[in-house]
Amino acid sequence: MSPKTKEQFEEIRQRSAAGIMQAALELFAHKGYSGTSISAIAKEAGVSKGLIYNYYASKEALLEAIILGAVEMGDKSFHEGLNPDFSPKEQIHNLIEIGFAMLTKNIQYWKLITSLAFQPGVLDRFKPGILEKGIEELQHLEELFRALGKEKPKQEALFFAAFMDGLALQIMNMGELFPLAEMKAYAIEKFCLS
Amino acid sequence: MSPKTKEQFEEIRQRSAAGIMQAALELFAHKGYSGTSISAIAKEAGVSKGLIYNYYASKEALLEAIILGAVEMGDKSFHEGLNPDFSPKEQIHNLIEIGFAMLTKNIQYWKLITSLAFQPGVLDRFKPGILEKGIEELQHLEELFRALGKEKPKQEALFFAAFMDGLALQIMNMGELFPLAEMKAYAIEKFCLS
DNA sequence: GTCTATAAAAGGATAGAC
DNA sequence: GTCTATCCTTTTATAGAC
Numbered sequence: 394m395s396p397k398t399k400e401q402f403e404e405i406r407q408r409s410a411a412g413i414m415q416a417a418l419e420l421f422a423h424k425g426y427s428g429t430s431i432s433a434i435a436k437e438a439g440v441s442k443g444l445i446y447n448y449y450a451s452k453e454a455l456l457e458a459i460i461l462g463a464v465e466m467g468d469k470s471f472h473e474g475l476n477p478d479f480s481p482k483e484q485i486h487n488l489i490e491i492g493f494a495m496l497t498k499n500i501q502y503w504k505l506i507t508s509l510a511f512q513p514g515v516l517d518r519f520k521p522g523i524l525e526k527g528i529e530e531l532q533h534l535e536e537l538f539r540a541l542g543k544e545k546p547k548q549e550a551l552f553f554a555a556f557m558d559g560l561a562l563q564i565m566n567m568g569e570l571f572p573l574a575e576m577k578a579y580a581i582e583k584f585c586l587s
Numbered sequence: 588m589s590p591k592t593k594e595q596f597e598e599i600r601q602r603s604a605a606g607i608m609q610a611a612l613e614l615f616a617h618k619g620y621s622g623t624s625i626s627a628i629a630k631e632a633g634v635s636k637g638l639i640y641n642y643y644a645s646k647e648a649l650l651e652a653i654i655l656g657a658v659e660m661g662d663k664s665f666h667e668g669l670n671p672d673f674s675p676k677e678q679i680h681n682l683i684e685i686g687f688a689m690l691t692k693n694i695q696y697w698k699l700i701t702s703l704a705f706q707p708g709v710l711d712r713f714k715p716g717i718l719e720k721g722i723e724e725l726q727h728l729e730e731l732f733r734a735l736g737k738e739k740p741k742q743e744a745l746f747f748a749a750f751m752d753g754l755a756l757q758i759m760n761m762g763e764l765f766p767l768a769e770m771k772a773y774a775i776e777k778f779c780l781s
Numbered sequence: 782g783t784c785t786a787t788a789a790a791a792g793g794a795t796a797g798a799c
Numbered sequence: 800g801t802c803t804a805t806c807c808t809t810t811t812a813t814a815g816a817c
Contacts, residue, residue, distance in 0.1 A: 624809080624810060624811085625810075625811060625812085626809090626810075626811095636811090636812085637812090637813085637814090640811090640812065640813075645811080645812080646810095646811070646812095
């Protein structure tokens with residue numbers, strides 16, 4: 394009667410845990426953390442409420458798992474663009490490309506992260522780490538813009554970061570209405586000139 | 588025994604309703620809509636739970652009152668900057684000044700509005716109106732940038748809007764760490780040139 | 782006009798059966 | 800590994816006293 398190996402069990406566990414996480418991500422991003430109930434997650438994932446607690450100790454632990462995944466992904470993507478084999482101009486170009494790609498491909502993650510940024514108490518524990526990564530990224534940007542010959546690289550870095558953040562906001566809210574390709578080209582034009 | 592006139596009653600009502608609304612605004616902005624309970628609002632406002640329902644039919648009606656106030660305020664501020672007596676350059680300069688002033692003075696409103704933008708279902712009813720106002724404002728901006736001689740006024744308008752949105756995000760998250768004055772000067776420099 | 786007490790519902794979390 | 804049933808807490812909302 395279908396004897397299962399350890400590996401098969403492990404795979405089932407993986408699938409269940411991942412399915413729950415995916416459902417939670419979608420709902421947290423869509424309705425906010427507090428606005429999403431465990432029942433809703435269970436329904437979306439097609440499992441029972443009880444099963445969720447088999448994989449995640451609490452609703453907050455589930456959130457934590459999602460956050461950690463998102464932060465890691467974002468950080469990794471950012472550093473992919475920073476290959477020093479390329480010229481500063483090309484690196485900035487890369488960052489814009491990667492940024493736009495992330496925004497379109499993983500919009501849910503950023504919707505969640507951004508919305509959580511507005512709910513202190515929910516992810517206060519992660520804020521120091523996220524802020525630190527942000528500052529670190531700003532410094533990288535500053536160096537790039539300095540190498541590119543911008544007169545005020547520090548301001549330019551903040552300017553760039555603000556633009557990318559605002560972009561995320563607009564894409565989230567305007568959806569398909571947002572002229573993505575046009576704006577990417579314009580951003581490259583704006584930021585890659587010395 | 589202190590007989591009250593109709594006007595006095597009305598004033599008391601006003602004060603209570605406004606106090607509740609202010610408390611709700613602060614908590615909604617801080618903890619999100621779903622994350623804020625009626626009890627918490629009552630405590631913050633220094634009144635009983637019951638009294639809140641005397642002035643607002645439901646938690647959502649309270650939110651609605653706040654949103655309407657915020658949208659009206661933002662719209663009014665934007666149009667204040669659009670005085671056609673001034674040159675395009677001066678108008679854009681004004682919009683930046685007003686934008687920065689709003690962000691620092693009424694940060695709570697924008698925190699709330701922005702956070703709600705991420706919680707569909709909560710204020711879906713207002714989205715069409717807000718989106719329409721946004722498009723209208725973009726068109727105004729486009730005209731201004733065209734008059735200023737920008738080569739791609741439409742993109743520049745979106746670029747400007749994205750920057751201002753991102754700015755709001757950064758100020759909300761970085762707080763006092765954000766170099767406000769510097770960035771305002773830099774923004775003026777960037778956008779007011781033909 | 783305001784408060785206290787209470788009803789009615791929903792949410793997070795656990796225990797035990799299969 | 801998964802589900803159903805249940806407990807306990809919190810929440811929204813109402814009713815009635817002062």
